Amino acid sequence: xxxxxxxxxxxxxxxxxxxxxxxxxxxxxxxxxxxxxxxxxxxxxxxxxxxxxxxxxxxxxxxxxxxxxxxxxxxxxxxxxxxxxxxxxxxxxxxxxxxxxxxxxxxxxxxxxxxxxxxxxxxxxxxxxxxxxxxxxxxxxxxxxxxxxxxxxxxxxxxxxxxxxxxxxxxxxxxxxxxxxxxxxxxxxxxxxxxxxxxxxxxxxxxxxxxxxxxxxxxxxxxxxxxxxxxxxxxxxxxxxxxxxxxxxxxxxxxxxxxxxxxx
Amino acid sequence: xxxxxxxxxxxxxxxxxxxxxxxxxxxxxxxxxxxxxxxxxxxxxxxxxxxxxxxxxxxxxxxxxxxxxxxxxxxxxxxxxxxxxxxxxxxxxxxxxxxxxxxxxxxxxxxxxxxxxxxxxxxxxxxxxxxxxxxxxxxxxxxxxxxxxxxxxxxxxxxxxxxxxxxxxxxxxxxxxxxxxxxxxxxxxxxxxxxxxxxxxxxxxxxxxxxxxxxxxxxxxxxxxxxxxxxxxxxxxxxxxxxxxxxxxxxxxxxxxxxxxxxxxxxxxxxxxxxxxxxxxxxxxxxxxxxxxxxxxxxxxxxxxxxxxxxxxxxxxxxxxxxxxxxxxxxxxxxxxxxxxxxxxxxxxxxxxxxxxxxxxxxxxxxxxxxxxxxxxxxxxxxxxxxxxxxxxxxxxxxxxxxxxxxxxxx
Numbered sequence: 083x084x085x086x087x088x089x090x091x092x093x094x095x096x097x098x099x100x101x102x103x104x105x106x107x108x109x110x111x112x113x114x115x116x117x118x119x120x121x122x123x124x125x126x127x128x129x130x131x132x133x134x135x136x137x138x139x140x141x142x143x144x145x146x147x148x149x150x151x152x153x154x155x156x157x158x159x160x161x162x163x164x165x166x167x168x169x170x171x172x173x174x175x176x177x178x179x180x181x182x183x184x185x186x187x188x189x190x191x192x193x194x195x196x197x198x199x200x201x202x203x204x205x206x207x208x209x210x211x212x213x214x215x216x217x218x219x220x221x222x223x224x225x226x227x228x229x230x231x232x233x234x235x236x237x238x239x240x241x242x243x244x245x246x247x248x249x250x251x252x253x254x255x256x257x258x259x260x261x262x263x264x265x266x267x268x269x270x271x272x273x274x275x276x277x278x279x280x281x282x283x284x285x286x287x288x289x290x291x292x293x294x295x296x297x298x299x300x301x302x303x304x305x306x307x308x309x310x311x312x313x314x315x316x317x318x319x320x321x322x323x324x325x326x327x328x329x330x331x332x333x334x335x336x337x338x339x340x341x342x343x344x345x346x
Numbered sequence: 347x348x349x350x351x352x353x354x355x356x357x358x359x360x361x362x363x364x365x366x367x368x369x370x371x372x373x374x375x376x377x378x379x380x381x382x383x384x385x386x387x388x389x390x391x392x393x394x395x396x397x398x399x400x401x402x403x404x405x406x407x408x409x410x411x412x413x414x415x416x417x418x419x420x421x422x423x424x425x426x427x428x429x430x431x432x433x434x435x436x437x438x439x440x441x442x443x444x445x446x447x448x449x450x451x452x453x454x455x456x457x458x459x460x461x462x463x464x465x466x467x468x469x470x471x472x473x474x475x476x477x478x479x480x481x482x483x484x485x486x487x488x489x490x491x492x493x494x495x496x497x498x499x500x501x502x503x504x505x506x507x508x509x510x511x512x513x514x515x516x517x518x519x520x521x522x523x524x525x526x527x528x529x530x531x532x533x534x535x536x537x538x539x540x541x542x543x544x545x546x547x548x549x550x551x552x553x554x555x556x557x558x559x560x561x562x563x564x565x566x567x568x569x570x571x572x573x574x575x576x577x578x579x580x581x582x583x584x585x586x587x588x589x590x591x592x593x594x595x596x597x598x599x600x601x602x603x604x605x606x607x608x609x610x611x612x613x614x615x616x617x618x619x620x621x622x623x624x625x626x627x628x629x630x631x632x633x634x635x636x637x638x639x640x641x642x643x644x645x646x647x648x649x650x651x652x653x654x655x656x657x658x659x660x661x662x663x664x665x666x667x668x669x670x671x672x673x674x675x676x677x678x679x680x681x682x683x684x685x686x687x688x689x690x691x692x693x694x695x696x697x698x699x700x701x702x703x704x705x706x707x708x709x710x711x712x713x714x715x716x717x718x719x720x721x722x723x724x725x726x727x728x729x730x731x732x733x734x735x736x737x738x739x740x741x742x743x744x745x746x747x748x749x750x751x752x753x754x755x756x757x
Contacts, residue, residue, distance in 0.1 A: 110609030113584035135381065195420045202424040284409045285417055288374075300409055301380040306596070307581045307603025309381070 105129070105314035112310045125311065132315040136298035137290050145294040146323075148213050149276040155218035156272045157265055163219075164227035165253045169239060179228075182221045191281075198285055212286040213294075217276060223268045230264035230338070231257060266331050267338030274324055295320045371647040373429035373640070375405045378414040378632075382602060383484065386667040394654050401647045411632070422446055427637040430648045433480060434632055435471055435710035436718075441635060442474050443712055443752075450636040451478035453649030463674040464656070467705035472633050481652050482673040484664070485631035486599040487705070488536060489616045489695045491583075493592040496522065500593075500617035504540060504565075507593075507620040511574040514592045523576035526591035527566055529729040531722040532628065536595050537562035539706055540622035545721065546709050550749050554721065555738040563725070563734050570729075577729065583607045586614070595619055597630065598696040601669035616695035627701035630708070631670065662686075671697060713745075713752035720744035 104112060105128055107121040132138075166172070167179050197216065206212035234257060242252045258265065280296035287293050299320060302313035328335065379387050384407055391405040406428070408414045415437060421427045422444075430450070433441070441447040451461070461478070468482035492500050496514055501507035511524025527533065534554075538544065543558025553559075569575035578585045582594040587607025598616070608614050618627060634652050636645060654660060661677040664670060666686050672678045678697060687694055695701075708714065724741035728734055 108609070109606035110587060110611060113588050113607055115588045115590060194416070195423055198420040199424045202426055207426070281413065281416070284413055285420055288406055290407075297409070300413075301384070301407075303410070304381065304599075305411065306600035307583055307606075309603075309606070 101314050102318055105318050107311050128311050128315040132312040136301045138298050141295045141298045149273050151214050152217045152276040153269050153273045156220050156223055157269050159219050160223035160227050163224045164231055168228045168231035186221050208288050208292050227264055230261050263334045263337035266334035270335055369400050370402055371643045372402050373644050373647050376408045376428040376431040378411045383668050386664050390660055403651050427639050429640045429644050430634050430636050432632045433635045436714035438480050438635055439710055440712035446638050448636045448638050449477045449479045450481050453645045454653045463676050467629050467702050468673055471707050480633040480635045483634050484670045486597050486670050488628040489598055490595050490619055491616055494613040494615045496592045501620045504620050504622040515574045522589050523591050525575040526578045526582050526585050526594040527575045528578050528582055529725045531718055534725045536619050539626040542623040552742045552745050555742040560734055563728050599669055615692045618695055625704045627705050629705045713748040716748040717745040
């Protein structure tokens with residue numbers, strides 16, 4: 083059993099190990115036909131070159147501001163909406179929920195240009211507003227939280243109401259503490275999604291001062307070739323924050339996936 | 347009294363400042379150049395701004411070419427276009443058909459000598475309605491890269507090329523194949539053209555579904571079958587640097603990447619694409635277009651900036667820094683550029699003067715975006731083993747439909 087799991091873990095880790103070792107290789111070592119795990123001489127300066135190829139200090143600052151704000155606002159709005167869909171009764175509830183789900187079927191690319199025009203009309207181009215506000219409500223987050231909330235027995239709700247607890251207080255005092263794994267899952271998904279967002283950021287901004295890390299990663303790739311060693315170095319420092327966040331929240335994350343029935 | 351003086355002084359200062367602010371013309375230049383290219387364009391922009399205090403140019407990187415195109419289309423629908431942008435010819439054609447670009451050369455005060463200094467092939471790629479609408483900027487050509495340790499004399503004709511490719515594979519027992527084939531539209535075009543064919547004729551009739559087209563594809567398939575070529579995916583320079591292939595045909599713009607992956611493993615050089623029934627040198631790369639929304643002042647400022655970017659000194663600077671070609675004859679013939687070629691013999695074929703005599707390029711029509719993906723798909727299908735006749739027939743229908751759509755304004 084453990085042997086299988088360890089083998090699985092190794093297979094999953096391989097791309098990451100390869101990324102990190104490639105990040106310290108010399109250019110001609112990257113595409114060798116025979117597998118070479120470690121570079122002859124570690125090229126640590128790849129990290130320096132990669133860091134200086136684009137204004138990554140600004141990009142990191144922006145990525146953090148945007149991803150953290152989006153994550154925070156999204157979890158608040160999603161929890162409220164999911165609570166309404168899961169536990170409250172109101173006219174047209176199921177229809178509205180279907181409508182919400184329906185929007186998940188429309189590919190984002192289709193809406194890119196209409197959304198751009200909206201942002202231009204709002205005067206939000208090249209501001210944090212265009213990078214944050216449209217992403218603070220996510221149907222996927224609402225769906226995931228609703229499924230989790232549904233699994234919390236209604237008896238708890240009735241007992242709390244009988245004891246004089248308001249509906250909003252019940253959400254804050256009972257539902258949310260019980261739903262930590264799902265909340266963490268939603269937050270992680272949202273953070274990663276926002277952290278990796280590329281086309282939206284590129285289209286909505288015009289100055290390096292407003293851009294984020296994925297825009298910086300394109301500096302290393304062109305139509306005629308790629309600087310893989312620098313790209314891997316940049317990818318390594320670009321994904322470090324996500325990795326750290328995941329390690330910190332790993333336990334809740336796994337529970338969240340397992341208990342909402344989302345695992346494959 | 348002192349207060350009054352101070353007041354007057356500040357008033358004068360304010361006026362002076364607002365006067366310069368008013369006199370300054372702001373223009374934006376959207377491009378898809380990063381890395382070495384990005385550094386070069388940033389340097390040139392700063393230099394221009396320093397020399398022209400009345401103009402402020404902002405050069406903005408907008409991602410790769412596909413991203414830049416998306417962004418331009420979005421900005422056109424929202425009325426937020428830049429003053430000028432880097433464009434491919436088929437984008438220009440779409441913009442031209444929609445009437446959203448202005449002829450940039452009108453705002454450049456070009457003398458006849460300056461106009462004629464732009465290399466003829468590049469002028470051809472940038473002419474709409476008999477006018478030089480856009481200005482060539484980062485132009486490249488396709489050449490043959492070859493491993494000079496294995497191949498002392500590069501093939502000049504297709505027959506020699508087939509012969510050498512076969513010999514290399516035999517000599518190395520298949521360790522190194524003679525040629526690398528990445529199934530792309532560009533490679534198909536290269537063999538199609540030297541075989542006397544092309545994609546479209548002057549009246550936009552499809553001509554690739556022809557004996558010339560079939561022979562070009564059969565030639566490549568034949569090389570795979572007898573082992574003299576290797577089918578590759580990914581960038582050609584990687585297999586080349588790894589000595590899996592001894593020759594490939596690719597863009598001169600990839601030069602820095604080839605240098606990187608070859609390292610000091612072997613000597614490599616460049617040669618013209620071998621000639622068949624006729625010689626042929628494909629030219630590619632982008633140009634600079636001026637958008638209609640610009641004011642009269644901005645148009646003239648943009649003209650001045652583009653003239654500066656393509657003057658002899660700066661086109662040579664850009665070419666040396668990036669591996670693209672100078673866009674003018676004076677740049678090509680300048681002592682500095684000739685010295686650069688002499689110092690870097692492996693780049694000689696890139697700026698081979700003869701090539702300009704038989705240069706060709708992909709169709710510059712708006713429908714090309716759709717047509718090229720249909721042809722590109724066809725080439726891939728042929729390499730997956732589908733019958734050439736059928737695939738070319740289907741591609742012809744798709745291309746004809748795209749062109750019809752364009753001509754009937756439904757584009």
